[in-house]
Amino acid sequence: MAQNTPLNTEKPTRNIYQFGEASEIALATKNLHVFYGNNEALSEGDLQFERYKITSLIGASGSGKSTFLRSLNRMNDNVATVKGEIMYRGLDINSRAVDVYEMRRHIGMVFQRPNPFAKSIRDNITFALKQRGMKDKEQLDAIVESSLRQAALWDQVKDDLGKSALALSGGQQQRLVIARAIAMKPDILLLDEPASALDPISTSQIEDTLLELKEKYTIIIVTHNMQQAARISDYTAFFHMGKVLEYDETRKIFTRPKVAITNDYISGNFG
Ligand SMILES: Nc1ncnc2c1ncn2[C@@H]1O[C@H](COP(=O)(O)OP(=O)(O)O)[C@@H](O)[C@H]1O
Ligand SMILES: [Mg+2]
Numbered sequence: 204m205a206q207n208t209p210l211n212t213e214k215p216t217r218n219i220y221q222f223g224e225a226s227e228i229a230l231a232t233k234n235l236h237v238f239y240g241n242n243e244a245l246s247e248g249d250l251q252f253e254r255y256k257i258t259s260l261i262g263a264s265g266s267g268k269s270t271f272l273r274s275l276n277r278m279n280d281n282v283a284t285v286k287g288e289i290m291y292r293g294l295d296i297n298s299r300a301v302d303v304y305e306m307r308r309h310i311g312m313v314f315q316r317p318n319p320f321a322k323s324i325r326d327n328i329t330f331a332l333k334q335r336g337m338k339d340k341e342q343l344d345a346i347v348e349s350s351l352r353q354a355a356l357w358d359q360v361k362d363d364l365g366k367s368a369l370a371l372s373g374g375q376q377q378r379l380v381i382a383r384a385i386a387m388k389p390d391i392l393l394l395d396e397p398a399s400a401l402d403p404i405s406t407s408q409i410e411d412t413l414l415e416l417k418e419k420y421t422i423i424i425v426t427h428n429m430q431q432a433a434r435i436s437d438y439t440a441f442f443h444m445g446k447v448l449e450y451d452e453t454r455k456i457f458t459r460p461k462v463a464i465t466n467d468y469i470s471g472n473f474g
Contacts, residue, residue, distance in 0.1 A: 229254040229391055229421035230275065230310070235287035237270050237279060244270045244283070245445045252391070252438075257413060257422040259432035259453065262442030263474040268425040271442065272393050275423065276310040277303050291391075311384035315396040317376035319368035319383070324351075324360050327368045327379055328386045346386050353419075354382035355412045374405025378412060385416070392416065394424040398431065410435050429469055433457050441465045 228251045235248035245267040252258050260268045273279050275289060277296060280303065289296045296306050320327050328347045329337075337343060347364065351357040356378040360366070368379055377397055384392060394413075398406040406428075413422055413435055426432050432439050432453060439456040441449045441464075449462045460466045468474050 227254050228252065229291075230423075231288075231290045232271075232275075233288040233290065235271070235274065235285070235289065237267075237274055237286075238284040239282070243445060245274075247446050248274075248287070250440055250447060250450060252421055252423055254421050255417055255419075256437040257417050257424060257435050258438040258440065259436035260423065260425045260440050260442060261427070261429060261432050261468070263468065264427070266442040267445040268442050269395055270445075272395055272423065272425050273312075275391075275393055276307050276312050278312060308387045309389055310391045310393065311387055311389035313377070313380050313384055313392065313394040313397050316400055317373055317380050319371070319376050319379050321367065321369055323365045324368050324371070324379060325364040327383050331383075331387060350382040350386040351379075353385050353412075353416060354378040355408060355415070356382060372405070374401050374408060377401060377405070377409060381409075381412065381416075385420075389420065391421045391423065394422065396425050396427060399427065406431070427474070429457075441468065443468070 231251040232248050235245060236243060237245040237248075248267075248271050250258075260272060262268055270279070270283065274283075274285050275296075277285075279285055285297060291306070291310065294301060296310070320330060322330065325347055328350055329343045332343060332346060348357060348361075351360060356375060359375065360371070368376060371379060377400075381392075381397075398409045401409065410431060413424070416422060424436065436453045439451065439453040440447050441456065441460070441462070443464055449456065449460055449465045451461070456465065457469060460469065
């Protein structure tokens, strides 16, 4: 049976139950199982995500990547049954003590298809902030600018902030959605194939943006594009039939994977 590879065998093992804000582990799952009805779509999902790193989740279609990712900020509530632990700052995010909306400010999600609101560029970013009671125009303007700058969109839209977000190109919309997530000042950004609907130039811009964002955020990205995983991620987890078969530094996964099925997948033999 395949074994999960420890994240990093050179470093001492950390006790995931004790990690706190200062720890290098931003998020950890323990014995995660996800069921759609009776169908177990994910089993044995044990991963630790290192702070300020990009971790890619790869694997064939249907292997459970999105199921896993969506569990990390409770997008599977009311859709699936999630068992096991998802530890964030010493708390299980599924515990009753956790306010799901507050938690999603810390753990933000960007989906495959850009989903800007049918509002202006500015309002896309300020909407949630205003809902939370922020009224100060200068403060809102400052967040609009800094979020758009971090998402590498500011220079292109700064004179058109009142324009509808729906008038932007697909790649610009995806960067706006990233800016919208950043405006909430999250710790962790989850992205589910964020570039799969985009052309190669927009894809490369998104990749550059993510590489800059990892200075400040912990990034977990599902991608079916193995070159993308190899280009941008520090760690890669390989999913196969609802299990994490291998998890290691990206360069190891792509040069000398330990599990034969991983090698088959990255060699393009299935998927
Ligand atoms: N909302 C859902 N309801 C029922 N089954 C689902 C749902 N979403 C995903 N599945 C099933 O769970 C398994 C894993 O799917 P998914 O996590 O989407 O895989 P991936 O993202 O790796 O392509 C598949 O068998 C899929 O059909
Ligand atoms: Mg998916």
